[in-house]
Amino acid sequence: MALVLGGYAAYTYLRNEFGSASVEPETAFANAERVIELEQRMGLFFEEDLQAAFVDHDWFLWSWNVFYGSLHFLVTIFALVWLYRRFPDRYRRYRNMFAAMTLSALAGFSSFPLMPPRLLAAGPPYGAADLGGAEYEFVDTLATVGGLWSFDSGTMQEVSNQYAAMPSLHFAWAMFCAVALVPTVRNPLGRAASAAYPVLTLFAIVVTGNHYWIDAVGGLVVLGVGALAAATIDHLGERRAEAEPTPPLVDDVPDMPDDPSPMTPAR
Numbered sequence: 001m002a003l004v005l006g007g008y009a010a011y012t013y014l015r016n017e018f019g020s021a022s023v024e025p026e027t028a029f030a031n032a033e034r035v036i037e038l039e040q041r042m043g044l045f046f047e048e049d050l051q052a053a054f055v056d057h058d059w060f061l062w063s064w065n066v067f068y069g070s071l072h073f074l075v076t077i078f079a080l081v082w083l084y085r086r087f088p089d090r091y092r093r094y095r096n097m098f099a100a101m102t103l104s105a106l107a108g109f110s111s112f113p114l115m116p117p118r119l120l121a122a123g124p125p126y127g128a129a130d131l132g133g134a135e136y137e138f139v140d141t142l143a144t145v146g147g148l149w150s151f152d153s154g155t156m157q158e159v160s161n162q163y164a165a166m167p168s169l170h171f172a173w174a175m176f177c178a179v180a181l182v183p184t185v186r187n188p189l190g191r192a193a194s195a196a197y198p199v200l201t202l203f204a205i206v207v208t209g210n211h212y213w214i215d216a217v218g219g220l221v222v223l224g225v226g227a228l229a230a231a232t233i234d235h236l237g238e239r240r241a242e243a244e245p246t247p248p249l250v251d252d253v254p255d256m257p258d259d260p261s262p263m264t265p266a267r
Contacts, residue, residue, distance in 0.1 A: 001077060003095065008102070028115035028163040029128040035114065035166075035212050047117055047206050047213065048137055054207055058145050061208065065147030068204045072170050075197060079177040087184055093230045094180050101176065101226025105169050108218055113163035118142070118209035126162040141208045167218025168211045174201035175223050 039045035054060055080098065083091040118140035119126055120133035127133065141147075174197050181194035205211035 001081065003080075023113040023163055025115070025124070025126060025128060026131060028113045028126075029120075029131045029133055031112055031166075032115040032117075032120060032128070032133075032212075035214055039212065039214060044213070047209075051117075051139060051141075051207055051209060052137065055139055055141075061141045061145045062147060064204045064208055065142055065145060067200070068170065068208050068210065069147050071197075071201075072173060075177050076173050079180045082184070083180055090180075090184070093234055094176075096233050097226040097230035098176060099226075100229035101172055101222050102169065104222045104225045104229075105167055105172065108167045108222070109161060109164040112166050114165040114215070115163055116165040116210050117212060119162065138209050165211055166215050167222050168205055168215035169219065169222075170205050170211070171198065171201055171216040172219035172223050174198040175220065176226075179223075 036045055039047075076098075080091075080095065083094050115126075115128055115133070117136070117138040120128050120136040120138050122133075122140060122143075123129045178194050178198050182191055185191045185194055202213065202216050205216070206213055
């Protein structure tokens with residue numbers, strides 16, 4: 001737990017140090033338009049319609065805001081503790097995978113600051129309403145419906161990176177949990193819940209207006225980077241172990257007599 005919380009604190013500091021306070025809204029909005037244009041070319045720009053189908057159901061959206069803001073941490077911590085306690089032989093690789101995946105997401109946040117859907121119709125300092133974003137009909141559900149916390153407060157706006165949308169670390173962590181739990185949980189209901197968790201997370205990040213669906217693809221990319229890094233670390237560890245000299249076995253030590261005769265004193 002200390003590893004997760006400490007690592008996330010370091011990650012958050014780096015993410016926010018080079019975050020929305022140091023990025024021009026014009027840059028983040030231009031990247032958002034590129035993402036939307038790409039989805040439109042694919043015929044898969046459905047985020048507005050999905051959110052519009054539920055925007056009048058406050059309690060429904062409130063529950064997904066809570067899902068988005070809480071399970072992201074709780075399920076991930078549970079997955080790591082579960083592996084540590086029940087499958088310690090797997091824990092080291094998954095721990096390295098989790099750390100590499102989370103840190104690699106920083107590359108996406110810094111190189112491609114992306115304005116999330118909820119800010120397209122919002123005003124300054126981080127929104128794009130005066131940049132042409134008002135033509136979109138997205139809703140910031142945390143601001144309108146609420147949850148356990150909100151980006152709308154001045155403190156949250158100052159300490160968080162408003163443009164850390166690509167990749168979606170929520171989805172990357174959810175897929176990590178599924179990869180870790182599905183092969184190890186024996187209970188059918190628990191296994192089904194573990195498999196469904198990334199799907200529910202994908203719905204949550206889109207319906208709440210926090211991500212485009214293509215951000216989840218970015219999450220899969222950093223998950224793959226984490227898996228590759230963990231496998232590489234394991235491989236290097238195995239090569240190092242093979243290179244170390246093997247201590248002699250007990251059977252290789254010459255047998256000593258059971259009752260050695262006393263040494264004859266020198267004259």
